[in-house]
Amino acid sequence: MIDLRHALAKLEKLIDWEFFETEWASFFPATTGRPAPSPRLVAGLLSLQHAYRLSDDAVVARWVENPYDQHFTGETFFQHRLPVDPSCLTRWRLPEALEQVAILTGRPPDLAVVDRGYRGHGVSTTKVLISGKRRGLTPKLKTLLRRRSAIEPEIGHMKTDGRLSRCPLKGTFGDAVFAVLCGCGHNIRKILARLRALLSLILAALCAAATDRIRPANC
Numbered sequence: 001m002i003d004l005r006h007a008l009a010k011l012e013k014l015i016d017w018e019f020f021e022t023e024w025a026s027f028f029p030a031t032t033g034r035p036a037p038s039p040r041l042v043a044g045l046l047s048l049q050h051a052y053r054l055s056d057d058a059v060v061a062r063w064v065e066n067p068y069d070q071h072f073t074g075e076t077f078f079q080h081r082l083p084v085d086p087s088c089l090t091r092w093r094l095p096e097a098l099e100q101v102a103i104l105t106g107r108p109p110d111l112a113v114v115d116r117g118y119r120g121h122g123v124s125t126t127k128v129l130i131s132g133k134r135r136g137l138t139p140k141l142k143t144l145l146r147r148r149s150a151i152e153p154e155i156g157h158m159k160t161d162g163r164l165s166r167c168p169l170k171g172t173f174g175d176a177v178f179a180v181l182c183g184c185g186h187n188i189r190k191i192l193a194r195l196r197a198l199l200s201l202i203l204a205a206l207c208a209a210a211t212d213r214i215r216p217a218n219c
Contacts, residue, residue, distance in 0.1 A: 002068060009071060017074065046089060111126065113145060113147075164178075
């Protein structure tokens with residue numbers, strides 16, 4: 001028995017779960033082997049993960065212990081086993097991200113550059129380049145991998161220094177505006193850091209020139 005006045009119990013009633021069942025069903029068709037997890041389960045786990053800032057392992061471990069999490073993902077009876085392997089969440093995030101890119105740009109992307117956690121992603125409509133791959137890389141693909149390695153730390157700095165980790169603006173338009181503002185602020189901080197470094201070099205050069213002029217007079 002659970003308290004239906006709980007926040008997750010109320011939220012569960014407001015979400016159109018049939019949308020995920022319809023739109024995500026084709027991401028991982030289970031033609032062989034064990035059945036794929038239900039789209040609602042994965043959508044619910046990803047929602048809980050972002051809501052409570054949990055890792056893949058932590059959100060799955062919390063699900064086993066929390067009846068409200070299980071109710072939120074569509075369970076009727078309390079379960080005592082892990083619903084999915086935590087690595088499955090990574091594989092589900094890639095098709096979702098590619099779908100969002102297609103919605104925003106009007107066409108599916110031709111290439112996606114990801115890290116090793118996305119091995120076994122099951123995506124066939126887009127060429128997926130996994131970090132760490134060495135064979136068959138063209139100079140252009142090597143450049144893309146290097147660019148991705150440079151982007152990751154930039155995003156980390158934007159989350160810690162630029163408030164990107166939490167958006168205070170409302171709606172999807174607010175999310176987009178806030179991301180642009182965080183990017184602008186990050187670039188401004190980098191420009192100011194370069195200017196401070198340049199100013200330090202100029203002052204050091206002026207001090208050295210002034211010292212060279214004064215020294216003979218003291219002798």
